[in-house]
Amino acid sequence: MAGGGIADGGPRKRAHLYTHKFTPYCAVNCFFGSLGGFLFGYNLRVSDGVTSRDDFLQEFFPTVLERKNMHLKETDYCKFHDQVLTLFTSSLYFSALFTTFFASYLTRKKGRKASIIVAAHGFLVGAILSTCAKSIATLIIARILLGVGIGFGNQAIPLYLSEMAPAKTRGAVNQLFQLTTCAGILIASLMNYSTETIYPGGWRISMGFAAFPAMIMLKGGILCAETPNSLVEQGWLEEARRVLENVRGTKNVDAEFEDLKDASEQARAITSPFRTLLQRKYTPQLVIGALGIPAFQQLTGNNSILFLAPVIFQSLGFGNNAALFLSFITIGALLVATVISMFLVDKFGRRKFFMEAGFEMICCMICIAVVLALEFGHGKELSKGVSTFLVVVIFLFVLAYGRSWGPLGWLVPSELFPLEIRSAGQSIVVCVNMIFTALVAQLFLVSLCHLKYGIFLLFGGLIVVMSCFIFFLLPETKQVPIEEIYLLFEDHWFWKKIVRTDQDLKHQMGSQQTDQDLEHQMECQQLFNIPNKID
Structure with a gap:
């Protein structure tokens, strides 16, 4: 999703799967555009x-x-x-x-x-x-x-x-x-x-x-x-896929199309973009x-x-x-x-x-x-x-x-x-x-x-x-x-301190707390010889 993070394993895992070729279809559309x-x-x-x-x-x-x-025959800063x-x-x-x-x-x-x-x-x-x-x-x-x-x-x-x-x-x-x-x-x-x-x-x-x-x-x-992005945002998925295949010059657009759908889901949830x-x-x-x-x-x-x-x-x-x-x-x-x-x-x-x-x-x-x-x-x-x-x-x-x-x-x-x-x-x-x-x-x-x-x-x-x-x-x-460009700010030396939301902080704190509970449970098992039932 466009608003997600690195930890969600979303778009960043699909970026290397993007493929494209130069197509006259894309060139002509971009020219007129x-x-x-x-x-x-x-x-x-x-x-x-x-x-x-x-x-x-x-x-x-x-x-x-x-x-x-x-x-006319002299120079002047204020002439016009x-x-x-x-x-x-x-x-x-x-x-x-x-x-x-x-x-x-x-x-x-x-x-x-x-x-x-x-x-x-x-x-x-x-x-x-x-x-x-x-x-x-x-x-x-x-x-x-x-x-x-x-x-x-x-x-x-x-x-x-x-x-x-x-x-x-x-x-x-x-x-x-x-x-x-x-x-x-x-x-x-x-x-x-x-x-x-x-x-x-x-x-x-x-x-x-x-x-x-x-x-x-x-x-x-x-x-x-x-554009495929706009068509997906408006719900025209079949047309969006067709245009995406034409502008990329390949049928292998699954990864990029999934990213577009993820971003569109996030976009449709927004009622007031400003x-x-x-x-x-x-x-x-x-x-x-x-x-x-x-x-x-x-x-x-x-x-x-x-x-x-x-x-x-x-x-x-x-x-x-x-x-x-x-x-x-x-x-x-x-x-x-x-x-x-x-x-x-x-x-x-x-x-x-x-x-x-x-x-x-x-x-x-x-x-x-x-x-x-x-x-x-x-x-x-x-x-x-x-x-x-x-x-x-x-x-x-x-x-x-x-x-x-x-x-x-x-x-x-x-x-x-x-x-x-x-x-x-x-x-x-x-x-x-x-x-x-x-x-x-x-x-x-x-x-x-x-x-x-x-x-x-x-x-x-x-x-x-x-x-x-x-x-x-x-x-x-x-x-x-x-x-995926939003991910750059999550790694930036300055912006990462700002873009981290309260939900992200709670999630991080919750993960840390889970790790501490797991370590404590393992210590208790070892101390009292309790059989390990933790997956």
Whole structure:
């Protein structure tokens, strides 16, 4: 059972019996299941590109355009500081964090597919409305609908991929979500760059393009299979076994299927998964998976650099076209890093990627802060050499993030939760992630304006904290079957003191007492020469 322990002899005895082969059936389902990641990345990136364009600003934010033109030939940290403009971006995240709780119920009761289909509808309608928008209010409504797509998609897709994937390749398969997210960001940058010369209204083409992948996602969501875990949880045992055999490429799935049924029995006994998540034995999953990692993923500062790259590069003195091109380079680094992580994360493990990349990110943040402190501000333009150095350092930072906190920020939480709290836990993950994404997006430009280069030192300090968090609290989860990961916390030097429930303590004390009674009985038998009748 997902809530059991080592002593019950349950799942741990069956793990070595798991078998699988690569199957096109699994690959196709995972591909269509991951398309929500593409739309997540595309809608995050495309809006941040259009906010630096003159025709968009002229139509919706003329005061920002006026301020931008005043500083056209000088550098200024505060050039793009406008809270309504920032709300255009962050409304997406606020919508996502509210809708993820509705997605949790749908994902648990009706399956992962249902949430993926709802997400596709949100992306489709939001993209169409964005293209037709004539007022700020319409733009915000469109962003809210896109946020519905993100809320449902990000809740279901990481679970879908983790449950479909075999244990030995779960890290690589789950990172399809991050890979498609990066692809979406990359295509959005290309669209922004290619429509830059279309004036006015080129931004509408960029925003409306998202409707095409949304239609593909909707069609794929309808056709793809439900996960075996979800089918068992809903009581469709025959269908679950059939899907499990197809995705594993073998009929020999008895061991894994029995684990799924055990986990499902535990899950069906839970009537309030959110309240259950607060129980003592789930504290590690709550602290690490639901709160720590999704919050820290945004506090690395990467998304601020990545999604606001055109604005940042313009603030640092680059032209509009140059800013879009340079941001395209950083996104390419993110895509390359994700591919590296996909191929190596199941070999080297999650912890090593977190720690090694964290050290690189700290060094990069310090370098950026030092250069800006010495060379930037007060109308002083950056030299070509300094500008090139900054681009290289940002490239290296994104490369480090892209193989650690980027993909692992979604992979590790989706692994940690047992089936009975999995949908609820993933909702908290999305909610916390969106809260911190929205806060960082809403506050980054104003922080850049007031803290100047100090904002990068702040991010560097936060990366030190989160690296310590990973080092001390996260056990290695590579190649561990998803329904057995809870066992890692029972052996962990810190968490084992917390997850041990009162029932476990009574059981342990009872076992100790039984052993003492047995020893006492044997002594009495030997003393009085009583025949041994103990089995």
